[in-house]
Amino acid sequence: MKRVIPNCRHRLCSWHLEKNASTNVHIPEFPIDFAQLMLKKCKIDEFDNTWAAMVKQYKLENNNWVLNIYLKRDNWAEAYLRGHMFARMRSTQRIEDMNAHFNIFLDQKVRLYEFVAQYDRALARMRVNEAETESKTENSFPVLTTPLRSLEKHATELFTRKIFSLFRHEIRKEGKLFVMERVQLEDHRTYCFGEYKAPTCTWTVEYFPADITMKCCCLKFESFGIPCCHMIAVMKSKQLMCIPPSCILQRWTRRGRSKRQQPSLTQICSTLTQTARFGILCFCFSEMSYYASHADKDFEKAREIAFQLTSQMKKCWAIRK
Known part of the structure; x- marks a missing residue:
């Protein structure tokens, strides 16, 4: 390796x-x-x-x-x-989880023609679960519960639901911290934090105001990709209303997937199964539906186009049948 x-x-x-x-x-x-x-x-x-x-x-x-x-x-x-990105994975649970998922639909005695159908069923179930999670993230916002409402609200608009819950946990942990020392250097400021009822625990955060970047000795951001409670304490100290771009990992955001380039028609294999094509189309139209649902005019336009396209596809399907 x-x-x-x-x-x-x-x-x-x-x-x-x-x-x-x-x-x-x-x-x-x-x-x-x-x-x-x-x-x-x-x-x-x-x-x-x-x-x-x-x-x-x-x-x-x-x-x-x-x-x-x-x-x-x-x-x-x-x-x-610490400091190396593993996305909180420390075992082979990803592989084992995938095995467990397909074991629901497959066994050692399955015939080849049955395998293809069962494999499509397994993929369809995964796509449905993923679409449900994405729909919840895109179309709802959690209730704000922490004192740092501005940062928490920005996090709800920025992160996926799962990552937001982890970030809110860091906000709550920030309440136990207090500033022990501030040191002003030439191009940055160093903050030393202690923890309530744990005087031996100290953390140091370097803050660079020129580009609003931070680096904490706990290396949580480098290891997982969300700001730690010590970095949040610096944000509170500097009266920041939003999470700085340098403290945001694109892969954990709501738009992390949409930033990727959509595959061209020539890239999509013509031998894709109906289930695979169905999953791709569901994702494409789910994103369109989210944006169109914010205004009456856009909603009416999208609905009319959807009716026309559906009618057209029904005719094509009937001809093939």
């Missing part, structure tokens, strides 16, 4: 590592402590010290698996993987 895809950061599956820990270390408490340390968001020095204490506690200094897995810690420990 390093030779073929040199810029790709590899990560070992956390689920398999937990299974391996229980298989190779026959101490009931060790896999639990191992899993907690593996997923702990901390600095590298803190991870190494905690690991050494854990190995000493369970007397595993001579365990070969423990020694070998520690040498690979930069491929599985959250402390070493």
Whole structure:
């Protein structure tokens, strides 16, 4: 992988590592402590010290698996993987989830002609679920519940429903923070934050006013793509009414998909099944319907065109039949 895809950061599956820990270390408490340390968001020095204490506690200094897995810690420990984009994935759950979805429709004894039909059914179900989620995101807005109404309102207009809920959680966490120190430098300002009832926890955010960019030591934005509570605290301190563009990852926005170039007619294979063509058309007309529904004139125009086009397609379908 390093030779073929040199810029790709590899990560070992956390689920398999937990299974391996229980298989190779026959101490009931060790896999639990191992899993907690593996997923702990901390600095590298803190991870190494905690690991050494854990190995000493369970007397595993001579365990070969423990020694070998520690040498690979930069491929599985959250402390070493901070700042690398994994979109919160830390196991092979994407593959397993896809397998589970298709297992509902397929089995080992299915015939080839049955497989094609069942595969189309599985894809249709996925498209229906996705269309339902997109419709909810596009046509509704959550109720504002936090004190930072301006930032929260901007987030509802900007992010998908799922990402917005994660961002609102960060807004609520911001309430526990307080500014310990501000340092004005030549081209930027540094904020040092502490947490209520946790005096040993500190975070540093660098704020560059020239282009309104921020960089937090927790590296949550680099790791997942949403502003952390520490960056939100800086936004509050600077009286920002909107989330800065530098703190927005396009892939998590409502228009993340529409930015992509639509495939041309020559790119769409003529052998697509009816279900696949149906799914593509549903997405195209769903987006048109969203924009047309905002005004009476646009709504009437879109409805008239839809009636005409539907009538035309019915005639074509009848001729083919």
